[in-house]
Amino acid sequence: MPAIKDVAQRAGVSVATVSRVLNQHPSVRADTRERVLAAVADLGYRPNAVARSLRTDQTRALGLVISDVLNPFFTELARSVEDAARDLGYSVVIGNADERPELQDHHVRTLMDRRIDGLLISPTDGGSPMMLDAARTGTPMVFVDRWIEDESLASVPVVRTDGRDAIRDLVAHLHALGHRRLAIIAGPAATTTGRERVDAFRAALREFGLTLDDGHIGQGDFQADSGRRVTARFLDLPRPPDAIFAADNLMALGAMDEIRARGLRVPGDIALAAFDDIPWFVHTDPPITAIAQPTGELGHAAVRALVDLVEGRPAESVTLSARLVTRRSCGEPEGSKP
Amino acid sequence: MPAIKDVAQRAGVSVATVSRVLNQHPSVRADTRERVLAAVADLGYRPNAVARSLRTDQTRALGLVISDVLNPFFTELARSVEDAARDLGYSVVIGNADERPELQDHHVRTLMDRRIDGLLISPTDGGSPMMLDAARTGTPMVFVDRWIEDESLASVPVVRTDGRDAIRDLVAHLHALGHRRLAIIAGPAATTTGRERVDAFRAALREFGLTLDDGHIGQGDFQADSGRRVTARFLDLPRPPDAIFAADNLMALGAMDEIRARGLRVPGDIALAAFDDIPWFVHTDPPITAIAQPTGELGHAAVRALVDLVEGRPAESVTLSARLVTRRSCGEPEGSKP
DNA sequence: ATCCTCCGTGTAATCGATTCCACGAGGAGG
DNA sequence: CCTCCTCGTGGAATCGATTACACGGAGGAT
Numbered sequence: 001m002p003a004i005k006d007v008a009q010r011a012g013v014s015v016a017t018v019s020r021v022l023n024q025h026p027s028v029r030a031d032t033r034e035r036v037l038a039a040v041a042d043l044g045y046r047p048n049a050v051a052r053s054l055r056t057d058q059t060r061a062l063g064l065v066i067s068d069v070l071n072p073f074f075t076e077l078a079r080s081v082e083d084a085a086r087d088l089g090y091s092v093v094i095g096n097a098d099e100r101p102e103l104q105d106h107h108v109r110t111l112m113d114r115r116i117d118g119l120l121i122s123p124t125d126g127g128s129p130m131m132l133d134a135a136r137t138g139t140p141m142v143f144v145d146r147w148i149e150d151e152s153l154a155s156v157p158v159v160r161t162d163g164r165d166a167i168r169d170l171v172a173h174l175h176a177l178g179h180r181r182l183a184i185i186a187g188p189a190a191t192t193t194g195r196e197r198v199d200a201f202r203a204a205l206r207e208f209g210l211t212l213d214d215g216h217i218g219q220g221d222f223q224a225d226s227g228r229r230v231t232a233r234f235l236d237l238p239r240p241p242d243a244i245f246a247a248d249n250l251m252a253l254g255a256m257d258e259i260r261a262r263g264l265r266v267p268g269d270i271a272l273a274a275f276d277d278i279p280w281f282v283h284t285d286p287p288i289t290a291i292a293q294p295t296g297e298l299g300h301a302a303v304r305a306l307v308d309l310v311e312g313r314p315a316e317s318v319t320l321s322a323r324l325v326t327r328r329s330c331g332e333p334e335g336s337k338p
Numbered sequence: 339m340p341a342i343k344d345v346a347q348r349a350g351v352s353v354a355t356v357s358r359v360l361n362q363h364p365s366v367r368a369d370t371r372e373r374v375l376a377a378v379a380d381l382g383y384r385p386n387a388v389a390r391s392l393r394t395d396q397t398r399a400l401g402l403v404i405s406d407v408l409n410p411f412f413t414e415l416a417r418s419v420e421d422a423a424r425d426l427g428y429s430v431v432i433g434n435a436d437e438r439p440e441l442q443d444h445h446v447r448t449l450m451d452r453r454i455d456g457l458l459i460s461p462t463d464g465g466s467p468m469m470l471d472a473a474r475t476g477t478p479m480v481f482v483d484r485w486i487e488d489e490s491l492a493s494v495p496v497v498r499t500d501g502r503d504a505i506r507d508l509v510a511h512l513h514a515l516g517h518r519r520l521a522i523i524a525g526p527a528a529t530t531t532g533r534e535r536v537d538a539f540r541a542a543l544r545e546f547g548l549t550l551d552d553g554h555i556g557q558g559d560f561q562a563d564s565g566r567r568v569t570a571r572f573l574d575l576p577r578p579p580d581a582i583f584a585a586d587n588l589m590a591l592g593a594m595d596e597i598r599a600r601g602l603r604v605p606g607d608i609a610l611a612a613f614d615d616i617p618w619f620v621h622t623d624p625p626i627t628a629i630a631q632p633t634g635e636l637g638h639a640a641v642r643a644l645v646d647l648v649e650g651r652p653a654e655s656v657t658l659s660a661r662l663v664t665r666r667s668c669g670e671p672e673g674s675k676p
Numbered sequence: 677a678t679c680c681t682c683c684g685t686g687t688a689a690t691c692g693a694t695t696c697c698a699c700g701a702g703g704a705g706g
Numbered sequence: 707c708c709t710c711c712t713c714g715t716g717g718a719a720t721c722g723a724t725t726a727c728a729c730g731g732a733g734g735a736t
Binding site: 054 | 713714715716717718720721722723
């Protein structure tokens with residue numbers, strides 16, 4: 001693999017001149033430029049990004065640590081992040097934390113070791129040591145989707161979706177269809193989205209004169225299995241809920257598994273709704289009512305904020321809003337009753 | 339961010355000694371080692387991977403270029419690749435080609451510029467310039483899932499799934515349920531998996547005395563939209579097929595969309611099956627019969643082969659086999675008829 | 677006592693780029 | 707004709723690690 005000195009030699013110039021040509025520095029005579037470019041083409045030379053990074057102290061790479069790649073919400077997020085970053089001339093290195101704090105820490109550490117220019121992170125837990133460290137040492141950092149409530153992290157911008165209104169709409173929808181005993185499969189209490197969705201759900205219930213039983217809050221971990229387990233607990237109750245709201249799409253999948261395994265039917269026996277909409281919800285039996293986040297915009301906004309930080313501009317937090325997409329899993333839509 | 343010389347200074351030794359401690363070189367006196375380790379801890383020093391890579395000419399990073407992150411098959415693959423790589427002490431940098439050759443090329447180029455140690459690639463097309471270049475210049479490289487049939491790439495190991503038998507099983511299943519006019523939504527002809535699945539399908543049909551009409555082969559591109567389009571064409575035929583086999587799960591999703599949009603029913607009006615199984619297929623209406631690849635093993639085997647290459651050992655191609663998972667989208671299972 | 681070995685450590689070259697500074701040539705202005 | 711700029715270019719320092727080689731001291735062999 002040819003290095004810059006090979007190009008210099010072949011073009012009969014110094015490495016400095018080659019470097020200037022490569023970085024479109026103006027003070028190179030046109031014919032010299034030609035010669036250098038010709039040598040570059042002949043040798044198939046490509047600058048070594050590792051060496052360049054060492055010298056310039058920037059890698060033009062961003063780190064993205066997400067909680068679970070297998071969750072369609074996060075893969076869509078990852079995709080939009082990569083798109084936005086590429087447009088701005090950055091690469092993205094993805095780390096999958098699998099909802100495990102120690103894995104999250106591993107990835108943050110590896111990314112920092114590789115000296116990525118900035119970190120986009122959707123924390124799995126209450127804040128791992130490496131992450132606090134990264135924030136403290138001034139690594140540009142942006143939280144996406146979830147964030148950490150810690151005063152030492154107060155300056156880290158948060159790009160997220162506020163599901164409050166959509167959740168209220170969902171509760172209204174359920175209420176209108178006659179459901180009164182509503183339950184929620186919550187995310188981990190350590191995550192902000194975990195808590196927030198429960199809070200919003202509880203507040204909305206209150207608005208409709210309902211209360212959220214302690215027995216109707218199940219602790220999940222955003223994985224399908226936990227949705228199954230919690231749903232089993234709900235269904236074993238003497239008076240089971242008549243509607244279940246899963247705080248993410250994987251737990252909704254688990255819930256469906258369990259409901260189906262017991263020979264019950266959605267929405268006849270029990271209604272089901274989920275946070276996060278995915279293409280498959282159209283084709284499930286029945287199609288699932290869900291709260292959709294503007295995932296693409298979320299990714300773009302997050303990258304914009306992070307790159308602002310990286311390039312020395314101030315960055316702001318962004319809050320987008322989610323919307324309810326009603327389908328048939330909570331009962332027949334209002335207008336369509338016979 | 340402290341560098342090795344800061345550690346050296348604080349411990350009162352030279353940078354060489356610090357480096358030796360960090361790389362567990364044996365010839366360091368125990369008490370010196372202690373002092374160095376203490377300094378490392380005090381400063382929170384972490385070695386700069388960029389500098390290390392420049393010097394050692396290895397990054398301990400692997401590149402993975404996949405055709406489409408949004409396809410659950412590939413995200414599962416990516417996840418298993420990352421798992422396997424991490425176990426062996428490597429990081430994975432993912433590039434999403436989005437089934438677009440020019441994007442694939444962009445990622446290969448970027449990864450090569452960053453001097454990744456090896457490249458895992460699932461090519462979208464017949465072989466882009468950068469890829470041929472990479473192979474020619476001796477970059478360790480392994481094809482996964484798909485590959486390129488080019489003599490200059492003959493030495494690149496291929497880790498893949500052979501779906502031949504499973505496709506035969508599928509055709510047998512369809513035949514047993516009375517379907518005779520079978521159609522296939524194929525992948526791009528430029529991809530090996532695209533062609534291979536059609537070939538296997540055609541061969542299996544012949545075995546059952548059926549033929550594959552030209553009108554019953556639709557050219558898709560592994561994306562949902564193309565599944566929709568091709569299905570529309572099938573259904574507009576004067577004598578539409580009575581069973582459709584989609585060569586991947588996204589095109590199956592598109593096919594379902596189209597079938598549903600026309601008010602037709604699966605499997606009553608038309609049977610549907612897909613290559614690649616995903617968790618949601620259990621919950622669609624109806625549950626979809628699919629051919630499942632051992633995705634986890636695929637990823638692990640691919641990483642093993644690539645790391646062998648990277649570390650100077652010979653690597654071998656691996657072919658795993660897929661299996662048919664019958665559900666209800668082709669008709670009621672044999673045993674369960676009344 | 678002398679010489680050799682080995683052990684632990686330091687000095688300095690090196691990887692491949694970027695960039696500051698210096699330098700020579702040529703043109704403009706006095 | 708001399709001085710001063712400007713322009714284009716080259717030399718060399720630098721980023722942060724690794725590692726070949728050198729070196730001084732301790733201990734063993736003779």
